[in-house]
Amino acid sequence: MKNFTAVSDVSDVKALVKRALEIKQEGPGSTIGQHKTLVLLFFNPSLRTRLSTEKAGRNLGMQVITMNAGEGWKLEFEEGAVMNGDSAEHVKEAAGVISRYADIIGVRSFPAFQNREEDYSEKVLRQFMRYASVPVVNLESATLHPLQSLTDLITIEEYKTTARPKVVLSWAPHPRILPQAVANSFVEWMKVSDVELVVTHPEGYELAPPFAEGVRVEYDQAKAFEGADFVYAKNWSPYYRYGEILSQDPEWTISARQMSRTNNAKFMHCLPVRRNVVVEDSVLDHPDSIILQQAGNREVAAQAVLERLLLEAATPRRGGC
Numbered sequence: 001m002k003n004f005t006a007v008s009d010v011s012d013v014k015a016l017v018k019r020a021l022e023i024k025q026e027g028p029g030s031t032i033g034q035h036k037t038l039v040l041l042f043f044n045p046s047l048r049t050r051l052s053t054e055k056a057g058r059n060l061g062m063q064v065i066t067m068n069a070g071e072g073w074k075l076e077f078e079e080g081a082v083m084n085g086d087s088a089e090h091v092k093e094a095a096g097v098i099s100r101y102a103d104i105i106g107v108r109s110f111p112a113f114q115n116r117e118e119d120y121s122e123k124v125l126r127q128f129m130r131y132a133s134v135p136v137v138n139l140e141s142a143t144l145h146p147l148q149s150l151t152d153l154i155t156i157e158e159y160k161t162t163a164r165p166k167v168v169l170s171w172a173p174h175p176r177i178l179p180q181a182v183a184n185s186f187v188e189w190m191k192v193s194d195v196e197l198v199v200t201h202p203e204g205y206e207l208a209p210p211f212a213e214g215v216r217v218e219y220d221q222a223k224a225f226e227g228a229d230f231v232y233a234k235n236w237s238p239y240y241r242y243g244e245i246l247s248q249d250p251e252w253t254i255s256a257r258q259m260s261r262t263n264n265a266k267f268m269h270c271l272p273v274r275r276n277v278v279v280e281d282s283v284l285d286h287p288d289s290i291i292l293q294q295a296g297n298r299e300v301a302a303q304a305v306l307e308r309l310l311l312e313a314a315t316p317r318r319g320g321c
């Protein structure tokens, strides 16, 4: 694993999940990251990703530096740009410089929702990967959130009671336009796992073709929930009518009534969650809700990823000034 940006970067997903669960048993105390530095760049706000990745780095003995990149000067990402506007530094220099201080770089960058092709080209993440000379970790990009999905898989592995659980990803209403990243990644990771995946959403909320391919979609939420072992709620905005809100139908709010159709399903959400819009209090506060256990697993997921990158990096220190 040279970078961690998508499920395709991981050669053995099962082994990574197993390692994360081992780390959970072992507890902190590794020194494999000693004298190594993790730099985390946040172009957008974060609570779980920031704290869990920082903690994971420290658990490995790393030095951790976190920067609110959105507060600094604006970076330029266009090739050949004439920089006479408000961007003060090109990503070529920024990524090159950070690579002199960091052994691993984490980048969080949400979509701009101005242009679907541009968001799906993952310009910010790709440019960092191109110009950094150290591994890059995706801390949620325009279209993917692999650290969350690895966490989700670890959590399902921990809580499943059958070899091949039925996992339902349900769209739910939200007042804002949210990224497709969590849903895209979730589907991508579930496809390579031993689960029966069903995605349920109103018409118009179909995911982008590579993610939707081969996935069972059920437009009737009640039907989708029948016999489910896990219900994973998430709002995402439409891929086809990009940047619009097509539905805020409260019928799609995850309710105790809908949950009663499941096989006492565990309830999951990546958080942050809008109570009584995405999901009713009674579901979130029910003993079958495992949202906090899930969030707790962000730490071991990040630790397993950082450990893998540290082990695989041939880390000759960079020379020069």
Ligand code: SN0
Pocket (backbone or CB within 6 Å): 176, 178, 179, 180, 181, 182, 270, 271, 272, 273, 274
């Ligand atoms: C982000 C998203 O991708 O949907 C982060 C999830 C891990 N969600 C939000 O930013 C929610 C913000 C809000 O206003 O509720």
